[in-house]
Amino acid sequence: GQNIDQPTEMTATEGAIVQINCTYQTSGFNGLFWYQQHAGEAPTFLSYNVLDGLEEKGRFSSFLSRSKGYSYLLLKELQMKDSASYLCADMDSNYQLIWGAGTKLIIKP
């Protein structure tokens, strides 16, 4: 089966750290993606993990554990502009993306 789960909404404070989790159960796996989508705008690519471990890109990091079917996106030093939805997607054995419903992140001052 194919299923992606991520929390619907999270709230965090400006300057803090937040971790957004994603679990997947896709049969066949070719990588895990994170995209950012501001309200009313298009999704934009953040990260891609295919091997286990942590990938760091500035304030954003993404982690993958293939054995656990688990990924997280870590956002540090939160800024108001980080208020957005964060979409997790995994690539199945046919190289098609299976998308989660997204996590809406609300940043409070």
Added chain:
Amino acid sequence: DAGITQSPRHKVTETGTPVTLRCHQTENHRYMYWYRQDPGHGLRLIHYSYGVKDTDKGEVSDGYSVSRSKTEDFLLTLESATSSQTSVYFCAISEQGYSGANVLTFGAGSRLTVL
């Protein structure tokens, strides 16, 4: 900037009318996709194209057809729109397609309301 544009950006239509959404790219990417996005759902693939005149169905293709007569244009047609097709439609492009590092670039979206 974008290299990928969608038109129209907003459309209101009535049930039973035909609707065509256009996606135009200037990146010369081989792969093009149409997704719909609805509250509570992830992006769902409608159709995709892997070259001129080469298209295939996605998970929610019923009620939709596509055409790609030129590399730069990918059209999505609703032959007879229904209220369940009210959604935001995103076009996306990618260079690699059948590859792990298949990063998608999305258009700005087309908001369709079917009354």
